[in-house]
Amino acid sequence: MSAQRARAYRASVRWVLGWAERYTRGLPPAIAGSRRDELASDLWEQGADARRRGRSGVGTAVSILSRAVRGIPADLAWRRVQLAGGAPEPRAIRRERRVASAGLLVAVLVGLAVAAVGLAALVRIGIVLGRHGYAPSGMTMSSTALGTVAVLCGLVLLLRRRTRWIGAVWLAGSSAVVGWFATVALEETSSTAQSIIDGLTGYPVLPLFPLIVAIGIAGIAAFDLALAVAWFPGRKAARA
Amino acid sequence: MPRRRPGQLLPLERRILETGLGLQTADAGFHGFLLAAALSATDESTALTAHGTLYKALGRMADAGLLAAAWEDPAIAASAGRPRRRLYRVTAEGATALAAARAVAPADAAPSRAARGIA
Numbered sequence: 001m002s003a004q005r006a007r008a009y010r011a012s013v014r015w016v017l018g019w020a021e022r023y024t025r026g027l028p029p030a031i032a033g034s035r036r037d038e039l040a041s042d043l044w045e046q047g048a049d050a051r052r053r054g055r056s057g058v059g060t061a062v063s064i065l066s067r068a069v070r071g072i073p074a075d076l077a078w079r080r081v082q083l084a085g086g087a088p089e090p091r092a093i094r095r096e097r098r099v100a101s102a103g104l105l106v107a108v109l110v111g112l113a114v115a116a117v118g119l120a121a122l123v124r125i126g127i128v129l130g131r132h133g134y135a136p137s138g139m140t141m142s143s144t145a146l147g148t149v150a151v152l153c154g155l156v157l158l159l160r161r162r163t164r165w166i167g168a169v170w171l172a173g174s175s176a177v178v179g180w181f182a183t184v185a186l187e188e189t190s191s192t193a194q195s196i197i198d199g200l201t202g203y204p205v206l207p208l209f210p211l212i213v214a215i216g217i218a219g220i221a222a223f224d225l226a227l228a229v230a231w232f233p234g235r236k237a238a239r240a
Numbered sequence: 241m242p243r244r245r246p247g248q249l250l251p252l253e254r255r256i257l258e259t260g261l262g263l264q265t266a267d268a269g270f271h272g273f274l275l276a277a278a279l280s281a282t283d284e285s286t287a288l289t290a291h292g293t294l295y296k297a298l299g300r301m302a303d304a305g306l307l308a309a310a311w312e313d314p315a316i317a318a319s320a321g322r323p324r325r326r327l328y329r330v331t332a333e334g335a336t337a338l339a340a341a342r343a344v345a346p347a348d349a350a351p352s353r354a355a356r357g358i359a
Contacts, residue, residue, distance in 0.1 A: 016291070034326070037311075038272060038295060041323040045273035046288075048322070063288060067276075071292025078296040 003050035006057020012064040013043045019068060023075045027082050035078075103227050104158070107168060110220055111155045114175045118148030121182035124189040136188045143181040150174035168228035172221040179217040249341045252289075252297050255279060257306065257338040260330045269310075269327035272298065298328060306334035 003009050020039050024032035043064060050060040121144050129135045151174045157167030186193035187209075197209050249257070259278045263270035270278075272295060276288045302309040307328045317324035330338075 035295065037323065038326045039291060041271065041325050042273045042276070042291065042295075044323050045271065045325075049273070049277065067288050067290045068292075069290075071290030071294070071296075074290065074292030074296045076292075078292065078299070 003055055003057045003060045004044075004047035006061070008061035009047055009050070009057040009064070012061035012068075013047070016043060016064060016068045019072075019075075023079050027079065031082055100230070103230070104164070107158060107171065107224060107227055108155060110223070111151055111158065111171050111175065114171075114178050114220070115148055115151045115155070117186070118144055118151060118178040118182045121185040121189075122148065124193075125185055128189040134189075136185050140181050140185050140188075143177055144185050147174050147177035147181060151178055165228045165231035165233065168224045168231060172224035172228070175220045175224065176217045179220065180213060183213050249337055250297070252293070253301055253306065254338065254341050255282075256297060256301065257330055257334050260307070260328060261335065261338070264329050269308075269329040271325040271327055275328070301334070302328070305331060306337055307331060 016039065017036065020036050024035055046064060047060060049055075050057075125135060125141055125144070135141060151171060154167050154171035154174050157163040157170055160167070183193075183197075187197055256275065256279070259275060259282060260270055263274060263278055275298075276294055280288045298307065298309070301307045308331050309326055309328050312325045312327055314324050
């Protein structure tokens with residue numbers, strides 16, 4: 001079967017053209033159409049070249065997807081320039097965008113870390129319950145479970161531009177719940193967690209542990225709330 | 241976009257001009273995939289230049305007057321049974337910019353692949 005007829009090749013072409021459809025959305029029709037037509041031509045030529053050289057459909061598809069994925073940052077930069085009317089983006093705006101991207105990345109990583117702690121606590125609770133029939137209080141278990149689900153929901157909200165500020169507020173609250181109750185659950189069910197906590201607090205000075213957790217929770221909440229303020233739509237409109 | 245002064249070329253732009261001059265003939269230019277394949281053939285890696293990197297650079301160079309771009313006659317594409325190509329040619333200004341860049345930094349002193357800004 002020729003590369004151009006292979007399912008993998010056709011799927012990769014569909015994906016690339018779908019991506020082009022997305023990043024050219026909202027641009028002047030002539031500019032958007034020109035980019036999409038040029039890409040369609042490139043994809044066809046690559047398929048024809050693969051056929052001439054007897055290359056497989058899968059290999060060609062991998063090459064096409066690799067070219068598309070590696071080019072995503074350039075596609076997005078090109079889109080920004082086109083939206084700005086062809087002029088390069090001012091340095092101040094570029095810097096602001098980089099700071100916002102870094103904030104989002106840190107928020108996502110912190111959210112994932114909190115979710116991982118919540119999931120680890122739930123797994124430990126399950127293990128201890130199964131082996132020893134012991135479980136932390138109902139309040140600890142339900143708060144850990146609901147809090148972890150809430151953190152994951154917050155991450156989804158965070159990844160959508162329109163709901164980003166809600167996601168940050170959501171994460172501030174849910175991270176606090178998970179941060180508190182999951183650490184309590186881990187302390188009660190995991191000897192490894194107990195060793196870490198003892199190391200952190202200088203056992204037997206245990207009262208220090210809640211203070212460390214509270215400071216951590218407050219730090220995460222303050223960071224998320226600061227991002228929510230920065231991303232609040234009304235603020236952006238006022239600046240514009 | 242402001243026009244570039246001759247000699248001010250990004251590494252990828254320089255390679256596009258060098259490769260493009262080798263590809264174009266008196267009556268035919270070159271299209272994006274042909275250029276990507278030729279760039280890859282002259283490179284130590286076989287990876288083709290990323291779509292976004294290639295077409296962003298070609299568009300920028302056309303805006304700067306280093307390349308001339310024109311869509312192929314749709315009738316030719318239709319008779320060949322393929323999408324129409326956007327054909328590029330290195331302009332006199334592009335050739336001058338390349339000559340100036342070569343005078344400043346000869347080809348044998350070309351930087352590594354990573355430094356050439358290839359995605």
